[in-house]
Amino acid sequence: MRPILAVNSGSSTLKFGLFVEDNGEQRALLQGSAEGIGKDGGKLEIQGADGKPLHQEERKYASQKEALQHVTDAMAALKVDRPIAVGHRIVHGGPKLVDHVRVTPDVLKTLEAAIHFAPLHIPTSLDLIRSTESIYPDIPQFACFDTAFHQTLPEEAYRYPLPAQFAEEGVRRYGFHGLSYASIVHQLGSELKSRTVIAHLGNGSSLAALLDGKSIDTSMGMTPTGGIPMGTRTGDLDPGVLLYLMRAHKLNDQALETLLNHNSGLLALGGASDMRKLQSSADGGDHDAALAIEIFCRAIARTAAAFAVSLGGLDALVFAGGIGEHSAPVRANICARLKLLGIEIDSACNQASEAVFSSGNVQVGIVPSQEEAQIAREVGKLLAN
Incomplete structure (x- = not known):
């Protein structure tokens, strides 16, 4: 059977994987990433199913579109089968696109109309879909939405205390990192506990409360800017601050967008968005770096404790x-x-970093996110069908 290509774009990375169905499960033929997109230095790495490198090179990428073209060229040079379909991780589909769906002209129109919900993410997704169509014109494409996993949120969790007209326009909590959460539910299977909190912590971070595998609460809101402080994002703020x-500073919407998403969070608090750098600086006595870590961990713990209330226990x-x-220091x-x-x-x-490292009544452990594999599953x- 021909494989499925999963495409997962980030702010400066393009992760991908080629998967084939094997006994009802999606098995990776190869996986990799193009990194440093839009920066002075970049690289492309592709690994085989055994994790061994198949292709490595230093290369500068001006855009996600250029990176995708080079990725598909590299895969063709490796003589792997052309994909039967391509799945894209889409961060936000607005209020009308809330389920994974095949890409059609109508879907693209709806995505374009929803750009104001995620102006940093949707335009890049649209560019990648159109680029993929030019590379594989005869292959169907599918949009896999991070928001889909959270469609089980009860109204008390997703409704904002604003007049009803705004709710009718789609101003509500959506939740994100849904493909990551879904992949963890899949991996745990019958081992998934009834009342589980998952903390997806990276440059973008969020938590979700799962009751019997369904999302009933989550930290990110209408956009991925909300929730806990992140690498360069503020997380939740008193609206009065805005x-x-x-x-006082005459900031317009563009200036606020840049401030809240690119110049805040751990970077603003501790001088770096990379936790490894912060930890190293904190270990060396840097007060600001140590404070950034404390604020980050405190926010995560507060959210997890609040979700225990939503779940009726943990x-x-x-x-x-x-x-x-x-x-390990952040987890501890x-x-x-x-x-x-x-x-x-x-x-x-x-x-x-063992899979389970708890010794008390609540099981605590690590499950790696598998977003590309989950895209292939969807x-x-x-x-x-």
Whole structure:
């Protein structure tokens, strides 16, 4: 069977994977990433199913479109089968596109009309879809929305305390990182606890409360800017702060967009958006870096504790994402703040990043995010139907 190509675009990265169905599961033939897009230096790496490198090169990419073209050229040079379909991770589909769907002209029109919901993300997604069409004109494409996983949120969780006319326009909590959460639910299968909080921690970070595998609460809001502080994003702010910035500093919408999404968060607090750099600086006595980590961990713990209220208790806490999977100090900091919920960890197991490292009543562990594999799963389901 011909494979499915999964495309997962970030602000400066393009991750991808080629998957084939094997006994009902999507098995990776190859995976990789183009990094440093839009920056002075970039690189392309492709690994085979065994994790061994198939292709590596240093290369500058001006855009996601250029990176995608080079990725598909590299895959063709490796003589892998052409895909039967292409699935794209789409961060936001606005109020009308809330389920994974085949891309059609009508879908593209609806996405274009929703750009004001995610002006930093949707235009790039549209460019990649159109670029893919020029590369593979005869192959169907599918849009896989990060917001789809959170369609099970109850109204009390997604409705904002604003007049009804704004809710009717789609001003509500949507939630994001849905493909990551869905991949974790898939991996855990029958081992998934009834009342689980997942913390997807990376440059963009969010938490979700899952009751029997369904999202009932989540930290990000109408956009991925909301929730806990992130690498360069503020997370939740008192709306009065925005009014102050507009009045006192004459910031318009574009200036606010740049400030809130690119110049805030851990970068503003500690001088770096990379947790490894912050941890190194904090270990060397840097007060600002240490404060940034404390604010980050405190916000995560507060959110997890609040979600225990939403769930009526807590059976499991799962860490995912680059920070969640690899930063033992961050995990330990968060768990120490949550002892009141029955969380106890084995320090040695946490330091070794073992899959389960709890020693108390609440199971605590790590499950790696598999967004590209989840895209392939969702596309596989749509092809089967």
